[in-house]
Amino acid sequence: MLTFITKRLLxxxxxxxxxxxxxxxxxxxxxxxxxxxxxxxxxxxxxxxVISWLDRNGYSDPVLFRYGQWLGVxxxxxxxxxxxxxxxxCITTGVAAADAPGYCGILQGYFGRSTVFKESVDVIIxxxxxxxxxxxxxxxxxxxxxxxxxxxxxxxxxGSKSDRTLSAISILTxxxxxxxxxxxxxVVFSSMAVGLKWFKGSATSxxxxxxxxxxxxxxxxxxxxxxxxxxRMTRASMAEVMTAQYIRTARLxxxxxxxxxxxxxxxxxxxxxxxxxxxxxxxxxxxxxxxETLFNYKGFGWTLVQxxxxxxxxxxxxxxxxxxxxxxxxQLISDIGYVYLNPKIRVN
Numbered sequence: 001m002l003t004f005i006t007k008r009l010l011x012x013x014x015x016x017x018x019x020x021x022x023x024x025x026x027x028x029x030x031x032x033x034x035x036x037x038x039x040x041x042x043x044x045x046x047x048x049x050v051i052s053w054l055d056r057n058g059y060s061d062p063v064l065f066r067y068g069q070w071l072g073v074x075x076x077x078x079x080x081x082x083x084x085x086x087x088x089x090c091i092t093t094g095v096a097a098a099d100a101p102g103y104c105g106i107l108q109g110y111f112g113r114s115t116v117f118k119e120s121v122d123v124i125i126x127x128x129x130x131x132x133x134x135x136x137x138x139x140x141x142x143x144x145x146x147x148x149x150x151x152x153x154x155x156x157x158x159g160s161k162s163d164r165t166l167s168a169i170s171i172l173t174x175x176x177x178x179x180x181x182x183x184x185x186x187v188v189f190s191s192m193a194v195g196l197k198w199f200k201g202s203a204t205s206x207x208x209x210x211x212x213x214x215x216x217x218x219x220x221x222x223x224x225x226x227x228x229x230x231x232r233m234t235r236a237s238m239a240e241v242m243t244a245q246y247i248r249t250a251r252l253x254x255x256x257x258x259x260x261x262x263x264x265x266x267x268x269x270x271x272x273x274x275x276x277x278x279x280x281x282x283x284x285x286x287x288x289x290x291x292e293t294l295f296n297y298k299g300f301g302w303t304l305v306q307x308x309x310x311x312x313x314x315x316x317x318x319x320x321x322x323x324x325x326x327x328x329x330x331q332l333i334s335d336i337g338y339v340y341l342n343p344k345i346r347v348n
Contacts, residue, residue, distance in 0.1 A: 072105025112314030132299035143223035151234025174228030203297035278334035282327040
């Protein structure tokens, strides 16, 4: 197991470097840098002034070198202007150039400063991730049990009327994207004109105080979409297990149908859905982009939209790190959990 985990960690490290470099390269393309210069300095800057600004702020170095600076494995840039003033990546306000560290990147815990929110990126990311984490928690609490129940009930008696009905509901929920179901929920349950006015159409107040009225709609919007996919996978796995030879043997020995399902079929049927459930975490982290924007819930997805729309390079890069880490960690947990759930893999 230790060798297995070590290999997975090395793969995660290589994957993280590749993905972050791709994001760094795309966000640091010349048009984006020119837009950043005009946003930070003056929209009416000439091309020569843009080039001068980029040079003064360390953006004229090769991309690979700046990627190393961002990671913290290369020394930060240092510039001296005509007046003798020294500036640099690692030189902050109130710190003398001689006292500034030589390296300041991700490895040193420095994530940069947001050009939109005017505060440290790590503070923004932690705050927004915590808000999104609360949303994801309640979505999983609603989505997973409901999906497993639907899938197990549908798969117990393959081809029955209940199977066809539950399968049709699962397909319908999966085929309805969040931006459609979210708008429908707002119109039906919170619209002042024709809605039932049961819930609030905005979840902004949930950032300070979560209530049933302001948090139900975003949770149900996300849970409804993911529920159908998990239910379909659980149903297929359950239907396959119910036709296995050991299940037939248990039935012939007189074991009740309830005990056959709960004690023999259910555990083996949950092996495949476990991987699917773990994959919902990265999906939720990216899926909240639509839902948080729709319900004005200022979490990670809303922040990602703001960073991309306002060309906030440092914040966008840190958002990509958070997304990559969530995907890789959940995949690692999924692999380890799958090994423990499946005795055949554990023995091998």
